[in-house]
Amino acid sequence: MKKLLAIELIKLSKLRSLRVILLIYFGLAPLIVYGFYSFFNTFMGPLMAVSGQTGEWNPFVFPDVWGFVTWSSSWFNILIGVIVVIVMTNEYSYRTLKQNIIDGASFKEVIIGKFFIVFILSTIVTLYTLILGIIYGAANSETMDIWNGINDIPKYYFQTICYFSFAFFFASVLKKPAVSIIFFIVSFIAEFILGQFLKAGGLEQVYAFFPLNSFSNLVPIPILQEAIKMAEERTGETPFILENSTNLLVCLFYMTLFFLISLWVIKRRDL
């Protein structure tokens, strides 16, 4: 395992596209967090009123900051997912996956190595989000109650692993970087549209088990409770949302499935 990690770190250390995308992420993430803050306060005022809040909503105080930074950062998962796609498809275009096998690596080792990349990237973005949360919270809170609500961070970590596994799955199966990136991004839109049809058809329970929807629900929108209350008042019905533990199991199932399908596809195809 240590050997596989070392191999992947050598590959990643000089990869320019990784540096560029991570720099974009590091630069944009704090700005996007502020962008969402402005958006909620400008357009979501009525939601605040539902929960009896008045004035401007400040999501940068502990413990709200954890839910807010993790949810805002989760929008960057697509961008980081692109790195996963690039790293995996590079192995096909450079024919190095084939060479690694020729040199004596097993297919399982190659796939585990790539999953290390998923974990490395997830760790980087989660640590950055943690630091952002601490900085925002410390700057805006009267008391440094860091631990309250920090369980959003491990949930976010798990969410990034799930999203990146999904990107890895497309890259493994489709091999071409552009095609994989397009399918990866379009799948978000496609699942959302399909979900709306299912909801309209009274099949909300089915949509709750869809992969991207499950991943997304790991770190829900910070004003979710307010949104639920508003929906209940308007329709008289409670929206269907999976229990946290069930949702975690669904996500774990999909992550394992993506890993196994990737391994199966790579093992049975000629390189």
Next chain:
Amino acid sequence: MSEVLSTNGLRKEYKDTIALRDLSITVEKGQIFGLLGPNGSGKTTTLGILLGVIKPKKGTFSWFGNGQKDENRKNIGALLETPNFYPYLNAVDNLKIVSKIKDVKNSEEAIERVLKRVNLWERKKSKFKTYSLGMKQRLALASCMLADPDVLVLDEPTNGLDPQGIAEIRSLIMDIAKEGKTIIIASHLLDEIEKMCTHVAIMKYGELLQVGTLEEIMTQDRMLMIKADDLDKAKKVIDTTDHISIIDEPVGELLIAVDEKYSNAEINKLFAENEVYLSGLRDHKKNLESTFLEIVK
């Protein structure tokens, strides 16, 4: 001699094409085994299967009498088709990856040793993508030698190189061969194979046509170069006999393969009886190229 590789009925099919037809060969320790054949004969498919990157439809193979385990490939240095490295990494980083996969001990020393051997030590910090084709091939050979393997598998190692590059690579391979390593080499360059190989397998359309030592392959039949006023008529005569076949048709002459038991006089008489009068008949020194053409014709 101990057996390094054995294949038993290897077969590969692609939709409506049979790329490899039940190949069974054995390679012994210390042999320099040439795999010959025209394009599409199944050489690369064979090597791809043996190196674990192509799945056979049928058949089995075994390296070192140890089956098809992934571990076996760590004791094989292989270059299949083109040198495959990470273009944005330098030679040292690329070889570090190989050394980790192959569990090479003292990898830094090993990397220095092989890079010096292929004359790339001075360019060790240059990215792979900046290398010339010859340098890329040399780095691939360095990678093959990194773990000091018992076997080298080389698929067209001189492909695309200029004469100087070909000479460099050939010299390197000859040096490696002197160390007693087993080398399996697929090449179009028959001259190269003839100079290097102890054993040869000749393939066509995925089928093994001949296999044996270089002498065994080359002593089959003998060859004559004939001249005649009417070569078309001479060809018709050849078509009617079992013991003569046309190998090549250089301008104004015919290169023919003749069964060992027929003398030149008997051949001359055969043509004369069919009203073809030869103006020239001389023994043609066989080489691997003419033997190859005879076998795959």
